[in-house]
Amino acid sequence: MLIAQISDHHIVAPGALAYGRIDSAAMLRHAVSVLNELRPQPSLVICSGDLIENGTSEEYAHFKEIIGVLKMPFLPVMGNHDRRDEFLAAFGSQVQNSSEPFIQYVRPAGDIQIVILDTVTEGSGRPSFCADRARWLDRILGASTCPSFLVTHHPVFPTGIEWMDEDTQEWTSFLSDVVDDHRSSIIGMTSGHIHRAIHTRTFDLATSSCPSTAHQVALDFESPGPIFSQEAPGFQIHRIESGRLTTYTASLERFLSGFDPRQA
Numbered sequence: 315m316l317i318a319q320i321s322d323h324h325i326v327a328p329g330a331l332a333y334g335r336i337d338s339a340a341m342l343r344h345a346v347s348v349l350n351e352l353r354p355q356p357s358l359v360i361c362s363g364d365l366i367e368n369g370t371s372e373e374y375a376h377f378k379e380i381i382g383v384l385k386m387p388f389l390p391v392m393g394n395h396d397r398r399d400e401f402l403a404a405f406g407s408q409v410q411n412s413s414e415p416f417i418q419y420v421r422p423a424g425d426i427q428i429v430i431l432d433t434v435t436e437g438s439g440r441p442s443f444c445a446d447r448a449r450w451l452d453r454i455l456g457a458s459t460c461p462s463f464l465v466t467h468h469p470v471f472p473t474g475i476e477w478m479d480e481d482t483q484e485w486t487s488f489l490s491d492v493v494d495d496h497r498s499s500i501i502g503m504t505s506g507h508i509h510r511a512i513h514t515r516t517f518d519l520a521t522s523s524c525p526s527t528a529h530q531v532a533l534d535f536e537s538p539g540p541i542f543s544q545e546a547p548g549f550q551i552h553r554i555e556s557g558r559l560t561t562y563t564a565s566l567e568r569f570l571s572g573f574d575p576r577q578a
């Protein structure tokens with residue numbers, strides 16, 4: 315089974331540019347057109363948070379207009395730029411099972427389930443995962459008879475990019491306790507937020523993050539403050555076969571420019 319992931323779209327109002335220079339709407343439109351051309355088509359697409367920039371209903375309407383062209387179902391995830399009230403107004407019917415006031419839900423996909431988690435601290439960019447959210451996850455994993463793929467907006471590992479990093483040991487403590495209790499039924503975890511593909515191991519599980527469809531976070535381990543880059547945006551495909559998770563990262567630039575080398 316194939317699951318696609320795109321992330322951190324940072325959609326602004328129609329006609330506006332994110333950060334005064336990034337045409338995030340055009341970039342998401344391109345990402346959707348690439349996903350629609352994939353053969354075979356993934357079963358669904360995870361949109362791993364920061365769907366919009368400022369959390370307004372106008373931005374969510376703009377996001378929905380663009381993503382509405384996608385041929386596959388999509389799973390929206392709460393990011394720190396999202397707002398729970400506007401998110402629910404936009405996607406309420408898609409996120410039943412939610413652990414209110416947090417937006418956590420489950421979707422079956424083939425012989426696994428995808429568990430969408432909410433790591434947002436309302437009004438803050440800092441991640442959190444409290445006892446209430448952990449209890450919900452414990453219940454969901456305990457009740458399931460199939461493997462789970464967990465999705466968070468914030469990476470659950472230290473990224474090494476200092477200005478973006480949070481103390482993961484501190485904010486993931488409730489999460490790691492639940493994962494410890496259910497590790498054998500979890501095939502891996504993925505995230506967004508860091509606007510860059512990173513692959514590592516956390517909680518003794520394969521963990522990764524997905525590039526943004528818009529701007530990337532510069533690969534600079536020492537910058538004391540924010541630096542974005544306009545390198546190529548990307549997406550990921552998670553291939554799940556016989557309980558093995560394999561993650562592919564691909565560029566959205568020139569993705570559809572394949573050629574046959576025998577015809578050179």
Ligand SMILES: [Fe+2]
Pocket residue numbers: 322324363364393507508509
């Ligand atoms: Fe983001």
Ligand SMILES: [Fe+2]
Pocket residue numbers: 363364393394395467506507508
């Ligand atoms: Fe974020």
